[in-house]
Amino acid sequence: xxxxxxxxxxxxxxxxxxxxxxxxxxxxxxxxxxxxxxxxxxxxxxxxxxxxxxxxxxxxxxxxxxxxxxxxxxxxxxxxxxxxxxxxxxxxxxxxxxxxxxxxxxxxxxxxxxxxxxxxxxxxxxxxxxxxxxxxxxxxxxxxxxxxxxxxxxxxxxxxxxxxxxxxxxxxxxxxxxxxxxxxxxxxxxxxxxxxxxxxxxxxxxxxxxxxxxxxxxxxxxxxxxxxxxxxxxxxxxxxxxxxxxxxxxxxxxx
Amino acid sequence: xxxxxxxxxxxxxxxxxxxxxxxxxxxxxxxxxxxxxxxxxxxxxxxxxxxxxxxxxxxxxxxxxxxxxxxxxxxxxxxxxxxxxxxxxxxxxxxxxxxxxxxxxxxxxxxxxxxxxxxxxxxxxxxxxxxxxxxxxxxxxxxxxxxxxxxxxxxxxxxxxxxxxxxxxxxxxxxxxxxxxxxxxxxxxxxxxxxxxxxxxxxxxxxxxxxxxxxxxxxxxxxxxxxxxxxxxxxxxxxxxxxxxxxxxxxxxxxxxxxxxxxxxxxxxxxxxxxxxxxxxxxxxxxxxxxxxxxxxxxxxxxxxxxxxx
Numbered sequence: 327x328x329x330x331x332x333x334x335x336x337x338x339x340x341x342x343x344x345x346x347x348x349x350x351x352x353x354x355x356x357x358x359x360x361x362x363x364x365x366x367x368x369x370x371x372x373x374x375x376x377x378x379x380x381x382x383x384x385x386x387x388x389x390x391x392x393x394x395x396x397x398x399x400x401x402x403x404x405x406x407x408x409x410x411x412x413x414x415x416x417x418x419x420x421x422x423x424x425x426x427x428x429x430x431x432x433x434x435x436x437x438x439x440x441x442x443x444x445x446x447x448x449x450x451x452x453x454x455x456x457x458x459x460x461x462x463x464x465x466x467x468x469x470x471x472x473x474x475x476x477x478x479x480x481x482x483x484x485x486x487x488x489x490x491x492x493x494x495x496x497x498x499x500x501x502x503x504x505x506x507x508x509x510x511x512x513x514x515x516x517x518x519x520x521x522x523x524x525x526x527x528x529x530x531x532x533x534x535x536x537x538x539x540x541x542x543x544x545x546x547x548x549x550x551x552x553x554x555x556x557x558x559x560x561x562x563x564x565x566x567x568x569x570x571x572x573x574x575x576x577x578x579x580x581x
Numbered sequence: 582x583x584x585x586x587x588x589x590x591x592x593x594x595x596x597x598x599x600x601x602x603x604x605x606x607x608x609x610x611x612x613x614x615x616x617x618x619x620x621x622x623x624x625x626x627x628x629x630x631x632x633x634x635x636x637x638x639x640x641x642x643x644x645x646x647x648x649x650x651x652x653x654x655x656x657x658x659x660x661x662x663x664x665x666x667x668x669x670x671x672x673x674x675x676x677x678x679x680x681x682x683x684x685x686x687x688x689x690x691x692x693x694x695x696x697x698x699x700x701x702x703x704x705x706x707x708x709x710x711x712x713x714x715x716x717x718x719x720x721x722x723x724x725x726x727x728x729x730x731x732x733x734x735x736x737x738x739x740x741x742x743x744x745x746x747x748x749x750x751x752x753x754x755x756x757x758x759x760x761x762x763x764x765x766x767x768x769x770x771x772x773x774x775x776x777x778x779x780x781x782x783x784x785x786x787x788x789x790x791x792x793x794x795x796x797x798x799x800x801x802x803x804x805x806x807x808x809x810x811x812x813x814x815x816x817x818x819x820x821x822x823x824x825x826x827x828x829x830x831x832x833x834x835x836x837x838x839x840x841x842x843x844x845x846x847x848x849x850x851x852x853x854x855x856x857x858x859x860x861x862x863x864x865x866x867x868x869x870x871x872x873x874x875x876x877x878x879x880x881x882x883x884x885x886x887x888x889x890x891x
Binding site: 398402407440 | 584747750751754755756757758759761762765766768769770771772773774775776777783829877
């Protein structure tokens with residue numbers, strides 16, 4: 327069953343067509359890659375899927391519901407979570423607080439219980455603390471729980487972004503260049519981790535990445551974008567040998 | 582339940598000791614009424630500064646209408662107590678609730694604005710409130726409105742303690758963290774499922790509620806309330822306290838409110854120097870501690886515990 331269907335999706339910024347007529351279908355449990363040269367419109371697609379931009383044309387259907395125009399936070403409640411290409415952690419907060427904020431939509435007590443410190447508050451906080459630590463453990467960040475997020479090394483900040491996204495309990499996870507700035511060893515570990523969390527949390531993952539070893543290594547299907555147009559899609563092997571993809575990446579001369 | 586853990590009991594004990602010492606000194610006439618008034622003002626300003634900090638320091642919204650909410654609390658409680666012969670408690674609750682209602686009403690449209698625009702809009706709204714009461718002859722208008730003094734130091738102190746407890750509990754709960762995430766990164770907060778508009782309005786309403794409470798205490802302590810008291814300079818004074826103590830620090834606001842109120846009282850005989858000195862304090866602070874006295878850290882009681890043991 328298609329979890330996410332994108333139909334003739336377009337986005338133009340006063341004349342500049344960032345994405346045009348994109349068709350995409352992602353089935354439940356799939357791990358799909360989205361690649362393309364810089365400025366191809368990949369992050370714009372993420373921003374439309376998460377409600378940051380209102381598409382100028384076409385429709386997005388998530389779990390059978392049309393989601394154009396649904397605000398970002400509601401999409402998060404529906405089960406779409408994302409990470410950011412340029413890391414957007416809550417820098418002045420501790421690592422565990424970052425995760426707790428993402429878990430806030432599942433909080434079990436109300437505002438007044440918090441203000442008056444009713445028993446429900448202590449129960450809810452204890453539960454939240456445990457859940458947040460579980461997420462941190464997956465990403466081996468539990469020993470850094472009390473550190474400020476901005477003081478973490480780059481690779482750990484990237485991992486914390488994924489941990490935070492998972493804490494919203496999504497069904498669709500959008501990863502925007504999760505391996506950016508990582509060394510080959512870290513990228514390999516990340517690859518394992520992505521495979522593992524997909525199985526463990528029953529996730530469907532859509533992934534933007536420039537690191538081809540990662541994309542080709544984990545993705546089952548790949549969409550290729552160039553100047554906002556979907557030029558190819560298929561399995562990693564099909565993509566590798568597709569002449570239009572090679573042209574987009576290396577230029578016409580190379581063929 | 583766990584509300585009465587060791588830490589909180591020590592906090593309560595410290596509060597009772599502070600209260601007891603001051604009350605003892607007052608009864609034995611070691612503190613004259615002028616200093617007593619200053620201490621009550623410190624309590625009022627602590628509530629104002631902490632509530633402003635909820636909006637500005639924690640939620641990151643630069644709102645400058647706090648004097649307006651204080652005025653609503655003051656006048657509405659006076660309305661209940663004087664015009665409707667209601668009880669003091671009813672007056673305080675009504676004043677605070679009306680201020681909160683006004684905060685929510687004003688917050689819904691204005692909190693869509695960002696940065697400077699929000700500051701200007703709230704500044705204007707604060708002035709509108711002041712001018713409204715200036716022209717409201719039923720509540721005294723330009724001559725001021727006299728309210729019997731029914732609040733004493735005990736009331737002010739314990740209401741302050743309760744307010745600070747409630748606000749710091751809020752900020753240290755999941756809902757408070759949601760507010761802080763708005764300050765930290767609005768886009769990420771939205772993506773993590775935080776309805777940022779809702780939490781901005783929530784923080785704003787709560788700030789207004791406690792500003793109204795402070796206004797109600799002020800009205801029932803000061804014999805006379807006058808629209809001129811609630812001008813935008815008052816809002817700036819409150820913001821100065823928050824910045825002095827540190828944006829994002831509850832105890833910082835307490836310290837900031839205490840320091841600035843006491844400086845103001847000390848300079849009561851030289852009113853022309855008051856603003857100069859306050860400005861000077863702020864400039865020196867900006868040079869040496871740009872994040873305020875405490876930054877975004879909290880003053881902990883741990884060091885007291887060690888001292889007691891040793």
